[in-house]
Amino acid sequence: MTTLRIPDLAGKAVLITGASTGIGAAVAEGFAAQGAHVGLHYNASAEAAEALKARIEAAGGTVTLVKADVTDAKALERAVADFAQKAGRLDGLINNAGGMVGRKKYDEMDDDYYDAVMDLNGRSVIAASRAAIPFLKTQGGFIINTTSVAGRNGAGPGAGLYGSSKAFVANITRGMAKELAPFNIRVNSVAPGVITTPFHERYSTDQQLEAMRVTIPSQRLGTADECVGVFLFLASDLMSSYISGQEIHVNGGQLMP
Numbered sequence: 001m002t003t004l005r006i007p008d009l010a011g012k013a014v015l016i017t018g019a020s021t022g023i024g025a026a027v028a029e030g031f032a033a034q035g036a037h038v039g040l041h042y043n044a045s046a047e048a049a050e051a052l053k054a055r056i057e058a059a060g061g062t063v064t065l066v067k068a069d070v071t072d073a074k075a076l077e078r079a080v081a082d083f084a085q086k087a088g089r090l091d092g093l094i095n096n097a098g099g100m101v102g103r104k105k106y107d108e109m110d111d112d113y114y115d116a117v118m119d120l121n122g123r124s125v126i127a128a129s130r131a132a133i134p135f136l137k138t139q140g141g142f143i144i145n146t147t148s149v150a151g152r153n154g155a156g157p158g159a160g161l162y163g164s165s166k167a168f169v170a171n172i173t174r175g176m177a178k179e180l181a182p183f184n185i186r187v188n189s190v191a192p193g194v195i196t197t198p199f200h201e202r203y204s205t206d207q208q209l210e211a212m213r214v215t216i217p218s219q220r221l222g223t224a225d226e227c228v229g230v231f232l233f234l235a236s237d238l239m240s241s242y243i244s245g246q247e248i249h250v251n252g253g254q255l256m257p
Contacts, residue, residue: 008238010035013087015080017041017070017128018097020049022197023146026224027094027231028052032061034232039083041066041097070097070124071116080131090135092235095125096146098166099199103158114161121165125172133180140184144234145173147191149251156208166191170247177245186244188234193251195222218252226250 014031018024020042029052032038038056040063042049049065056063064086068079084090098121104113125145132143148166150156155163170189177187194212204212213221227250233239234248249255 006034006232006236006238008236009232012036012091012235013039013084013089014092014094014235015039015041015066015083015090015128015132016094016096017076017124018146019094020045020052022199023192023195023224023227024094024096025052026228027096028063029056029059029061030228030232031235032056032063033059035061036091037062037064037087039064039066039087041068041070041079043067043069043097070128071119073123073127076124076127077131080128080135084132084135089139090132091139091141092143093128093132093136093141094144094146094231094235095128095169097124098146100159100162100202104161105158106160109161117161117165118168121162122168122172125169129172129176133185136180136185137183142185142235143173143176143180143187144231145169145187145189147173147189147247149191149193149249149255151191152249152255152257156212173247174245181244186234186237186240188240188244189247190227190230190234191247191249191251192227193222193249193254195224195227195250197224212254216252216254220252222250222252 014036019028019040028038053063066079066083068075070076101116147170150163151166173189230248
């Protein structure tokens with residue numbers, strides 16, 4: 001991945017949730033390459049997080065590992081505060097942690113499934129943001145939420161609640177953007193399409209991925225690296241100081257809102 005230097009990102013302290021694999025890992029490497037101090041959050045994927053930390057440090061980057069279960073609001077809030085304390089500041093939060101939990105049709109869902117999906121994708125964004133806002137207010141900053149094309153198109157078979165949770169996050173983004181604008185905090189979201197990550201390795205068959213691929217004008221699936229530039233752009237006041245409350249889609253033309 002070729003890295004264009006964005007001067008105002010150097011020295012920023014940026015916490016990225018769900019950063020040990022997939023899009024989060026690519027974004028972590030992208031910010032580290034810009035000279036940011038990256039808070040690399042993980043939960044179960046300790047080995048992957050350690051390997052990514054070593055890779056970032058070998059390239060000259062600065063990274064701090066942060067462990068927490070994002071479905072535990074108190075633990076997540078402590079993790080945000082711990083990183084801000086270690087870094088000496090907090091300039092940005094990227095709420096990237098999330099997942100499908102499992103494919104279930106609406107007539108198969110129970111309350112436990114609902115709680116698991118909404119806690120992972122929705123409550124975690126609120127909890128992390130709530131903890132980050134006091135730090136961001138001290139000098140301004142940004143919040144970027146990872147949504148999904150599924151939040152706009154109803155999602156695929158058995159992924160309806162996942163899609164709805166991402167639509168919820170998209171609206172959280174707009175609401176927070178209005179509330180936080182007076183404090184010089186910009187809030188936006190990035191909506192990936194079908195990206196080849198461990199997410200789809202876990203939840204999608206080869207047949208399902210091919211069915212999705214043929215609906216994409218670009219006629220291919222995306223990569224995690226192809227999502228990084230949008231996060232960097234939205235984090236930079238130099239490049240996007242008048243952009244807030246927006247959702248930018250990265251999907252090869254699959255959805256053109």
